[in-house]
Amino acid sequence: MQFAHSEDQQLIRESARAFLTAQASPAQVRAALAAPCGYDEGLWRRMSGELGWTGLAIPQDCGGMGLGWVELCILQEEQGRRLVASPFFATVALAAPLIDAAAAGAQRQTLLRRIASGEVRIGCALSGTDGRPPCAGLSVELAAAGDAFTLNGVSDFVIHGDAADLLLVLARSPGSSGDAGVSVALIPATSAGVAVYPHVMLDLTRPMSRVQFAGVRLERTQLLGEPGTAAAAVHRALDRARIALASEALGGAEHVLEITTEYAKQRIQFGRAIGSFQAIKHRLADMMIAVEAAKSAAWYAACVAEQGSEELAEAAAIAKSYCCDAFFDCAANAIQIHGGVGFTWEHEVHLYFKRARATATLLGSPAWQRERLMRLIASGAAATPVF
């Protein structure tokens, strides 16, 4: 029993923080949002290339460093602190675990190797147009056409869909519903019949697109695993992604707590720092209480994801709901404590507020996670050795 990061893990955090402090300053993040596809291509190249972050949690026999989800979640936290906009989450924390769970053998190895090397950016077309987490609401259909298959339909909320080299597509067999008949396909984003329509999103730091599939032809080799049986792998992979997302939210929450505390020490009104008033102090204290509990939630869940324990669904639901709520509350308080300046476009705090809201929505809202948790408890699946 040792629930603390090791020295090696601390080193990963420290070097990531130093790197992102230098390379993802608020001004650099602003510049990235205005760049084509809304992210800093140079930063992504360095993260994936020279730093090897894309391969950090990928097994060594697949070209990665063979570290685990705890280390990956540390990188997520650090990127969350800086609001780094990049294809990292979608490619490494969402697509990679899904490929890992759904594919096998040489196919799995080849694809993970391409992610580890940083050569591909993957857009994940997992939701239908209503944005509900899979597999509900999934409307893209995969139909057999002789030896091959065709994809038809619309998927939405595809993160960095306009910058993707490959699209990971969840599709269902015609007439199926729920978890039945779900397949995973991986196709080039340039495939004939694919059209990508970027949205202007509430959260400026995580662009999303609608992706239309009109008679897209694919070979059997472009499906991961057995057609129609992917649901279990999808749920497992999504829970790992939720934990990574919760870690990112934790980083954001911690950062807004820090900048708001600093502001409360500097800002003078009525002849004293506003941080000396209990009305402000107590809000900041509440933010810290939420941040500390969010750390416990995210760190514990990262351990569970790494150890592959049966607590995965429960830990993911807890971390996703709690960390996202904590981030939103902290960012909302940050705007309030900054006062008028917090309501300006120029100040960075609104970027965190919007990221917080959008992160909460992604892959199942906090309320959705809590309802899911109740069902897990009722089924006995949330029982752990201790509680």
Place this chain on the structure above:
Amino acid sequence: MQLGFTRDEERFRDAAASWLEAQLSGPFRDIRGVSSASAMLERRKEWERALGAARWSCIGWPEEYGGRNASLAEQVIFAEEYARSGAPGRLGHMGIELAGPTILTFGTAAQKQRFLPPIARGEEFWCQGYSEPNAGSDLANVRTRAELRESANGAEWVINGQKVWTSFAHFADWAFVVCRSEDGSRGHRGLSYLLVPMHQPGVTVRPIRQLTGAAEFNETFFADARTAATNIVGAAGEGWKVAMGTLSFERGVSTLAQQMNFRNELQAIVTAAEASGLINDPDIRQRLAHAHIGLKLMRYSALRMLSAAEAGRLSNEAYTYKIFWASWRKKLGVLALDVLGPRGEIAAADPYQWELLPRIFLSSRADTIYGGTNQIQRNIIAERALGLPKEPRGGP
């Protein structure tokens, strides 16, 4: 990061669980599940002595004082198994969790020899003399006075004053008492931390009835009460530092046992919601899920704190732990009454006696007050952990 337990630790768990089960289905079955501070006192004192005789009482202490030198993991495991077994609430709590660790940290060799073994054997019970009528949140405003005098028994402290909210005082053998020992001193200067025998003519204990209807704590009056000059922990005038040390021990392994009790309360609420059908109400479901999440987060946070403590660090979550659980339980109390519906407001018996769920509703109102109110906790977090400017103090 390592969440699991080793095979040896699991064997330790089996040993603890089977000892507890044998006792609680055998000689002590009559006190299984008894938790109030005032029920079945004599039987529960026997239980404390049985724990002590089997060395299950203070397992983290050094062996020479009656402990087992148990590792952190073993302490966690024992706390869990203790609560899981439905063993009664620990009457020895104040000695085991507060007085003992304080003496271990700040006491002299002679004090350790004198006081620790009887605590570990379940033979001497303690209570805490901190709060006073005018020293609540402002704990340093202590007025109870201690004066060193020569007497036929040698030098003695003579104590005069009043303490309140002294849980367990009605049966305690000893009290640790913060007194003002320097005339004219103010605030946290000039205080001393004394160990005072309760069974003497100068000590009077009067129960205080709480809003729950029960009387689980007391006010304690000292009128020329005496204790030996050597029964001071730390130097005279430096009791504040020792008292603050005691408060930090409140965040020890016992928090895990407390959580198991919370778990039992939450389980009872879920059962009641199933019975009333409100388990299908979307709002109730969200609140039950919030409660479950909060409980799990307490556990994860406690494991973080304990891991940090074992590495000799005090981590930030230690500042936030008290307000987190206290706020959580207060919400749980409202939920408890909500799942019962209107019938939850009918008492179980006269005079003003309540079943478990309404008791949670009532008793949880104290959680955000004692041990530092939520408002004081927020000040401490803001000033010590976040480094915000200190509250201005009032003049004389």
